[in-house]
Amino acid sequence: MLIFLYMKDVIKCAGKETGFLIFCKLVNILGFFGEVFFIQRIIDFVFLEGKEIEVIFYAMFVFFIFIWQYSSPALSAHIEQKILFRYRMKLEAKIYEKISKVKFEYFENSAILEVMNRILDNPADRMVSSFGKILEIISGAVSTIGVMAIIVKIGVVYMIGIVVLILFLLFLFQQIGKIKSNIFCARMELTRREAYLSGLLFDRELAMEKKLFGYTDYIQKKIEEEIFENEKPLRWKLWQSRIITALYDYFVYLFSASAYLFFLVPLMQGKMELGLYIAIIPALQKIGTYFVGLIDNQLSDLKENENFCKDIHDVFQLEEQYYENKEMMRKDFSVIELKDVTYRYPNAERPIIEKLNLKLEQGHHYALVGKNGSGKTTLIKLLLGLYQPQEGAIFLDGQNIKELSFGELQSRFSVIFQDFGRYAMSIKENIEMGVGSFEGKAEKMQEACAFAGIKEEIEKLPEGYETKLGKLKENSVDLSGGQWQKLAVARMFYSQKPFYILDEPTSALDPVSESEMYTNYANSLKGNSTSLFVSHRLGSTILADQILVLEDGKIKEMGSHQELINKNGIYAKMFLAQRGLYV
Ligand code: ADP
Numbered sequence: 001m002l003i004f005l006y007m008k009d010v011i012k013c014a015g016k017e018t019g020f021l022i023f024c025k026l027v028n029i030l031g032f033f034g035e036v037f038f039i040q041r042i043i044d045f046v047f048l049e050g051k052e053i054e055v056i057f058y059a060m061f062v063f064f065i066f067i068w069q070y071s072s073p074a075l076s077a078h079i080e081q082k083i084l085f086r087y088r089m090k091l092e093a094k095i096y097e098k099i100s101k102v103k104f105e106y107f108e109n110s111a112i113l114e115v116m117n118r119i120l121d122n123p124a125d126r127m128v129s130s131f132g133k134i135l136e137i138i139s140g141a142v143s144t145i146g147v148m149a150i151i152v153k154i155g156v157v158y159m160i161g162i163v164v165l166i167l168f169l170l171f172l173f174q175q176i177g178k179i180k181s182n183i184f185c186a187r188m189e190l191t192r193r194e195a196y197l198s199g200l201l202f203d204r205e206l207a208m209e210k211k212l213f214g215y216t217d218y219i220q221k222k223i224e225e226e227i228f229e230n231e232k233p234l235r236w237k238l239w240q241s242r243i244i245t246a247l248y249d250y251f252v253y254l255f256s257a258s259a260y261l262f263f264l265v266p267l268m269q270g271k272m273e274l275g276l277y278i279a280i281i282p283a284l285q286k287i288g289t290y291f292v293g294l295i296d297n298q299l300s301d302l303k304e305n306e307n308f309c310k311d312i313h314d315v316f317q318l319e320e321q322y323y324e325n326k327e328m329m330r331k332d333f334s335v336i337e338l339k340d341v342t343y344r345y346p347n348a349e350r351p352i353i354e355k356l357n358l359k360l361e362q363g364h365h366y367a368l369v370g371k372n373g374s375g376k377t378t379l380i381k382l383l384l385g386l387y388q389p390q391e392g393a394i395f396l397d398g399q400n401i402k403e404l405s406f407g408e409l410q411s412r413f414s415v416i417f418q419d420f421g422r423y424a425m426s427i428k429e430n431i432e433m434g435v436g437s438f439e440g441k442a443e444k445m446q447e448a449c450a451f452a453g454i455k456e457e458i459e460k461l462p463e464g465y466e467t468k469l470g471k472l473k474e475n476s477v478d479l480s481g482g483q484w485q486k487l488a489v490a491r492m493f494y495s496q497k498p499f500y501i502l503d504e505p506t507s508a509l510d511p512v513s514e515s516e517m518y519t520n521y522a523n524s525l526k527g528n529s530t531s532l533f534v535s536h537r538l539g540s541t542i543l544a545d546q547i548l549v550l551e552d553g554k555i556k557e558m559g560s561h562q563e564l565i566n567k568n569g570i571y572a573k574m575f576l577a578q579r580g581l582y583v
Pocket of ligand 1: 352370371372377378
């Protein structure tokens with residue numbers, strides 16, 4: 001079982017504390033038997049032998065055992081917290097590291113994404129509580145075996161009787177557990193949907209839309225209706241669950257009550273002393289409670305955590321694709337060639353990119369245009385090695401990029417996507433994030449900000465590049481959509497790579513900023529760098545050396561603005577249609 005592998009990890013990580021926890025459980029077992037033994041002695045001595053001094057001595061032991069039994073859960077919880085503190089740092093760091101390294105494609109697969117999200121749900125807490133539970137199960141099993149050994153001495157038939165009673169109890173609870181788990185699974189779906197809908201009411205990003213459209217009442221009504229509708233078929237099951245929960249304790253008491261009757265026979269026959277008769281019943285009651293706990297939650301929790309371990313294991317098996325060298329790196333290239341590239345999204349009916357051929361040369365500036373959904377972003381992700389084509393191949397200076405490490409590719413490209421990150425950190429951190437440090441950092445940062453058209457705005461701020469961004473802290477500054485976009489462009493430019501890819505870099509900019517950025521773009525990127533930008537505003541494409549028109553999975557037209565206008569094809573129609581809006 002995988003869970004034992006993780007338990008070994010817990011023991012290795014918090015050796016001393018795990019030792020204390022095992023010690024606590026051992027003392028618990030001793031206390032359990034001590035209680036039976038001393039109570040038995042007290043009764044036998046007082047009623048049968050009249051040894052009063054010994055009785056005081058034994059009573060004191062019982063007193064200390066009781067004190068221990070009441071303080072031990074708190075002590076165990078405290079030790080578990082200490083173990084958790086140590087183990088959390090280790091396990092979570094390992095998981096985060098792995099997730100940061102796995103192939104990008106996994107993030108597009110909803111099943112894998114769900115597993116990755118699942119394992120981030122308090123993984124260390126689950127492992128440490130499993131460790132505690134396994135110790136509980138072992139100590140419960142030892143106590144049960146011990147009590148059975150005592151009962152065997154009275155007569156094998158009595159032991160068999162108790163085993164049958166316990167088995168009956170187990171069977172009962174197993175049936176009950178099945179009903180409860182069915183109800184739980186059915187409710188999970190409901191809870192998830194409810195969490196999503198109520199999340200809409202608290203989502204800060206949606207606050208403005210919610211206010212303007214006034215849809216709070218609408219969502220609240222939807223929650224009520226959906227819960228009412230979906231709970232209908234569950235109503236009878238929920239009733240069952242309530243009755244069953246009430247019966248739980250009842251069965252345990254029934255078990256101990258039947259033991260009183262059951263052992264009356266050997267007591268009357270003189271095969272059992274009065275002390276043992278009185279002492280064994282509370283012990284049996286504890287065992288009954290132990291089995292209830294075992295069936296009701298311990299085993300199901302362990303099973304759930306075993307599945308959780310499997311999830312962690314599966315994530316650790318995912319293929320990696322990452323950039324090991326954290327330092328800034330720049331590697332030049334001459335030509336990138338796509339040959340008969342075909343790409344189809346998983347479960348999609350038809351390919352988005354189909355037998356596409358394209359040659360991108362160093363020093364050129366390309367504009368990629370096409371209708372929404374024509375596959376421009378997909379093509380960029382293929383170029384970056386984030387997706388692998390199902391057919392055909394992409395060659396970087398003659399070498400198939402499939403054979404290159406992700407780091408090799410990263411050292412050539414810098415990208416800004418439409419859904420770029422907005423980080424609640426300082427401006428400086430937003431720009432240099434992931435790029436690493438290199439010489440002339442401050443000047444390079446200013447240059448990048450000038451390119452993105454945000455340098456002056458930053459320098460006017462009292463804390464300049466150190467200004468904290470976002471809405472999380474009181475003294476932090478929030479930027480407009482356009483300013484965030486400029487910052488993302490600065491981040492791209494700051495990384496100093498030979499090939500810049502800009503996917504709709506000006507969608508949030510006003511016309512003046514947009515025109516400024518394209519002028520900067522024309523001035524700064526010309527030279528030895530290469531670029532490819534996607535834009536819907538066709539005026540910007542005039543600056544590109546080559547315009548690539550993507551349609552039906554292929555590059556249908558390629559040429560300079562003038563060439564394509566003269567051709568009077570797809571591009572010319574798009575350009576003229578857009579111009580018509582302004583004239
Ligand atoms: P563009 O950038 O030209 O607007 P995209 O490359 O983003 O187009 O998307 C092309 C098509 O692929 C769209 O129809 C889109 O719905 C589909 N698509 C994009 N991402 C995924 C995905 N992860 N899974 C399935 N289909 C996708």
